[in-house]
Each structure stands twice: as structure tokens, then as C-alpha cells.
Amino acid sequence: MFPTPIEKRSLPFNLSYRAAVWIALALWLLPLVAVLLTSARSTADINAGNYWGIPSEWMLFENYMTVFSETPMLRYLLNSIFITLPAVFGAVALSTLAGYALAKFKFRGNVALFAAFIAGNFVPFQILMIPVRDLTISMGLYDTASGLILFHIAFQTGFCTLFMRNFIVGLPDELIEAARVEGVSEWQIFWHIVLPLVRPALAALSVLIFTFIWNDYFWALVLVQSDEVRPITAGISALKGQWMASWQLIAAGSIVAALPPVILFFAMQRHFIAGLTLGATKG
Amino acid sequence: MQKLHSRQQQWMPVLFLAPAVILFVVYVIFPILQSIWLSFYEWDGIGEKTFVGFSNYLELFDDYQFWVALKNNIYWMVFFMLAPPIGLGIALFLNQKIMGIRLVKSMFFFPFVISQVVVGLVFSWFYDPSFGLFNKAIGLFGMEPVAVLSDENWVTFGIIVAGLWPQIAYCMILYLTGLNNLNPDQIEAARLDGAHGWKMLRHVILPQLRPATFIAVVVTVIGALRSFDLVATMTSGGPFGTSSVLAYFMYEQSIFNYRAGYGAAIATVLFLIMDIYIAYFLWRMLKSEKA
Incomplete structure (x- = not known):
């Protein structure tokens, strides 16, 4: 020590x-x-x-x-929940499938695809901003929760796939091989063998990207404009303009915004830290 | 792995990958190309696009505001580099087994978990010229109050300090985990050889912490280049654009000034700068993958 x-x-x-x-x-x-x-x-x-x-x-x-009672804070809070939970679920689900494919199947372009997921996860948001905004508008999803959710799923899939792939690579091949020899279908193998084994990783990943998505501010500004959809980060900053002198209310709102990720972090601390540092044990 | 059921195995990965890849291509890969393409056009975001070649870039390199934002991004990168060593310092300080230390460690991590919008608000109070704690503190040393966030010379540094708060917490956690996984035999051996304190840290501990340092540096650089939330909440780039960074400058040009083509050119420049670090990270990651 x-x-x-x-x-x-x-x-x-x-x-x-x-x-x-x-x-x-x-x-x-x-x-x-x-x-x-x-x-x-x-x-x-x-x-x-x-x-x-x-x-x-x-x-x-x-x-x-x-x-x-006097500000739309409750609305913002609910919006954040309705945006964050489906986005976390979607990103984790898609990336578990993708991560499994990248970890346990050999095919041409495997490494290139993996590299693309990693790289995409680091790009600056601004290079995506105008096209994603246009795309969202043209799909009629501007200023809707679905528009934000879809984007979050797509973007977080980069990081999540990196994460899940690195976890699944560590699982023993023998289990999967044995099942294949028995004639179990690939989908069944995924559902009954791989999925139960990756549960700890799913928990770690979910907690982590919950905070990422919850705390997102940029996309809330770019893809949403009305109080009915606005998540709490953008909500606080809108309130700041309207309630300039009432610092005690802004402070209370800030605490409300900060609380969910903090509670989640405390409840699932070990998972959270495992999630953050998974990459750090490598490299 | 392979052989049996090879037919099924050929198309299964495609099915497993398809949803993630399709969404990722539509929302990430394709938009990157589109933005680069857009940067060669003059466009207000709604009407007709006019091809203008490199003129957005030429204008950009002549734009005083661009250089201010770029300079600020460099300040961010340089001063953000304080986060890994300070994080390491705190991690070393807390790496003991006393009662309640687990609680202390997780409370130290708080700033990283909360939204940057809240961090920005907190620090705006902290710097407030009339009632902020910062000015009360420097007042104790007999210094005149400074309106940090409306002072052209100080504003960027004020925001960077706010950004360092969560970033240090992040680096601290990376190092705490690294310290947990140290090889005790090597440390004991070095102790028997009379190494301790600084020497031990430099020659025995730091080499073992290299993976943590690598991640800490990468996420810190990326964090510095991505800085947007704090600038947007604390100053909106002001006063007079002096605290703007490329990310905010781009947002401002495209959304408020309706210059989508110009904004795309700014984003492309930011993307190219970021690519250096992304390439480095990928290279390291794939190299360790092969080993």
C-alpha cells in the first residue's frame, strides 16, 4: 500500500x-x-x-x-426522467448486442467497426449539431422527447459498445462453444448464456450513462425549445433568466436537478466506479 | 471458435450489430461528413445553400473571434492538465484506511456526478462581486474585489477553475482505483531497498499507475476541447466574446447568427484538432488489444 x-x-x-x-x-x-x-x-x-x-x-x-408549485420544475424533472430512462435502456440494449458480436465473432471489419465506435464517442458535439438538428426536424421530432431519446441512444451506443465489448471479451469462449456444439441457436446463446453473465456490466453501464444523459445540456438546447419537453438542465438555466433575484429558488432547483444522479451514485457506487474505470485497467 | 453452425454464424453478427450500427451511422458518422460538406457552403440554416469553396475557412482565419476562442481552448487544455496531478495528490491523501474514508472518497467525487449547469451556477455565486465568497476571501488579504466573470482578463480562468472542480474529482477516482490495484510485493521490495516518499512515488508507484494516467490525460484533453456547458451557463461567451471557446462560438454562429455553413467550418476545425487525440487514443487502445 x-x-x-x-x-x-x-x-x-x-x-x-x-x-x-x-x-x-x-x-x-x-x-x-x-x-x-x-x-x-x-x-x-x-x-x-x-x-x-x-x-x-x-x-x-x-x-x-x-x-x-410556482415554476415548471416538476415538469422539467419528469421530462428528464422520461427522456433519460428510455435512452439508457435503448443504448444499453443495442450496445450489448453489438458488443457481443464484436467480442465473440470473427468477421472482416470487426476491428474497424470497433474503432469507429470508440472514435465516435469522442467527437465534439458541434460537428454533429447542424445535421442532427435538421434530421430531427425533418422527422418531425424537433421539440419532442423521442427526438432527444433517439439521439442519446445513438450517441451513447459508441461508448456503451466499447464498454460491453471489453467486458464480454473476458467471458470464457468454452461456454459459448459448448452450447453451439449442443446445437443451441445463436439467439438462445445470447439470451440464456451471455446475458446472465454480463449483468454486473449492465448495472455499471446503466448507472454511468444515466448520469451522462441526465446531465446533458447541449442537446437539450439544440433539439428542444418548449417547457413541455425541456429536461431539468435546460430548465434550470431557463429559470435562471426568469427568477433572477430569487436565488433561493434557483438554489433549490439546482439541488433537485443534482439529486437523482447523486442518489443513484450513492446507491450503486461500486458499479459506478467499476464503470468509470473499466477502460483504465487497460491501455 | 467457428466451424459448427458456420452459416448461422455468418449472419448472426450482422443481425446483432445492425441496430447499433444503423443508428450510429445515421446520427454520428453521416452527420460528421455532412458537416464537413456544409462547411463549403453559405447557408442560413433554412433557405438555399450556396457553394462558396473555402471562403468560410478564409473568413474564419481572419475572424478575430475565432482566434480568441482558439486561444481560450488552448488555455483550457493547458490548465486542465492540472487535473491529473491534483487528482493524484488527493487520491494519495485519501488512500488510507480510517473510519468513514469510503464516505469521504465518494463525497469528494460529488462534483463529477452533478450537472455542469449546476456547477456553473455554483461558481457564478462564488465569483459574484458583491456577495461572492471569492471576493470575501481575497478581501481578507486586503485585495480589491474582482468581478471575475465580467473581467476580460480573468473570465476564462474563472470558468476553467469551475471546470477543474469536477475534472479533478474524475481523475481522483481513476487514481484511487489505480492505487487499489498496486502490486504490494514490488512496493515492499522497494521499501526494503530504502525507497520511500517522493522516490518511491516516482520510480515505483507512477509506473504502475500508467494506465490510470493515460485515461486521465485523454479524458482531460477531450473535456477541455468539449467545454461548452460552463461557458454557456456562466458567461454565454462574454464579456464581448472574451470567454468563448470553439464549441460555444460554433453554437452562437449557427443558432443565433443563422450562419450554419460558417458554424460547420468552426466545427470542422474543432473536429480536426480533436482527431489528433482520438487517433492517439485509438492507436494505444488497439495496440494494447493486440498485446
């Missing part, structure tokens, strides 16, 4: 280290704590410029109620 385990050091060193860890954490998250506190402030506090101190009266419940 590196650095030297703390247990091997003196007691004062130990105590100061433990204190330092928590102080560092508090400083690191200071901006977030401030937002959390601001979301509980009263208008009087905001007007008096009390942005960083303890709120003079706690308005937590009232502020969040106001956000949900």
Missing part, C-alpha cells in the same frame, strides 16, 4: 490526519454546502446579502414547495 498506512504512524500524526481529511472535504464541498444552505434561505436573507452564513430563518420546506 502506498502511501505508508497511517496506522504505522504516531498518534498525533494520526489524529491530525483524520482532522485534515474532514476539513479538506468540507472545503472541497463548500460551494455545494452554500447552495444547500441558500436553498433554505428566506427572501429577506437574500436581500440582505446573507449568502454564505447560516440562514436567519429556515425556509427549506417553503422554498422547495414554491419551486414545485
